[in-house]
Amino acid sequence: MMNMIKEGLENNGLITAFAIIGIVMYIAYFLSDKLTKGRVHGSAIAIMFGLILAYIGGVNTGGEKGISDIQLFSGIGLMGGGMLRDFAIIATAFGASFSEVKKTGISGITALFFGVFYSFVIGVVIALCFGYRDPVALTTIGGGAVTYIVGPVSGTAIGASSDIIALSIAIGLIKSISVMILTPIFAKKIKLNNPRTAMIYGGVMGTTSGVAAGLAATDVKLVPYGAMTATFYTGLGCLLVPSILFLLTEIIF
């Protein structure tokens, strides 16, 4: 009997994922309403639950894909995978207005360059504090502070060792998760309540998953604006870090 249920759930992985995530969302919104009177947004709690599930999955399987490494929950991997995620992010642009996008043009681009540059510099400075002196390692770690894609892409391009690449991924992941958690907390202080600021925020932070989740937990209407600039950030990072920023690092160290 148990086996039959398990098989039924596993054979319909994506549908199982819809059901499980639906239940998680319900519990999260219930807790948001009853425990915090809506002050902590339900989606923020749901994302935290997601991260906790990922941790449980990782500890139990030793795998890299959180809860989706457990066979029963493999459909969550499909549901939260790149294809459906991008499809849904793009769909959120449906509510965006073009005039707002145009208005933010210049400051959005400024934010993009600033975001990549300062993240890289902070990554390098912290790596220096922890005793790294090799320009390849410094650049890779700096790239990780940009995003967990820029780190490994740059590291591979300039020939970094795999432990440094893993470290750069870890930094990028922590960045992404901190953005998810801290955005609703900082939102009021930085006036994150309009498309303009959302686009600047997306350009400064850059990590698409973090920005999109952070905005979802703050105000769903802002997601398209932040996500739009954030998706250009990784590209800019992949362009600048292994080239200009690596050369600069090599000259200085």
Added chain:
Amino acid sequence: MIIFGVALLSICMLIGVIVGDALGGLMGVEANVGGVGVSMLLLVLAVDYLKKKNKLQVKSEEGIAFWGGIYIPIVVAMSAQQNVVAALDGGGMALLAGVVVVVVGFLSIPFISRIGEKAKVNEQEIELSILPKEQIK
């Protein structure tokens, strides 16, 4: 029909992703560069255009709105499959670097926001005083 909206969304995504891959190829990076951003811009433009021409039916809009609405659950599923263990195992340095970068980012946003606003005002001034409107993009 709902499928028209879904198809419009799909076409925008496919074009964006192909453009993003091509950009990545041009840059010599094995990544999609800004594909999602391009797709979003295309969708905004397409919806804008179709609405002006009165060619977008409510039913078609629902096909796009549904996927926008399912977005948060997808983000929850996405966070459930992050390598959280590795992120925490990466040691104190990863934690420090990741958090410091984000906090500094938040602190700098109000300043960048201000710089941008100034630029915007200047642009309007120029627009009013010197250049004919068509020349400003």
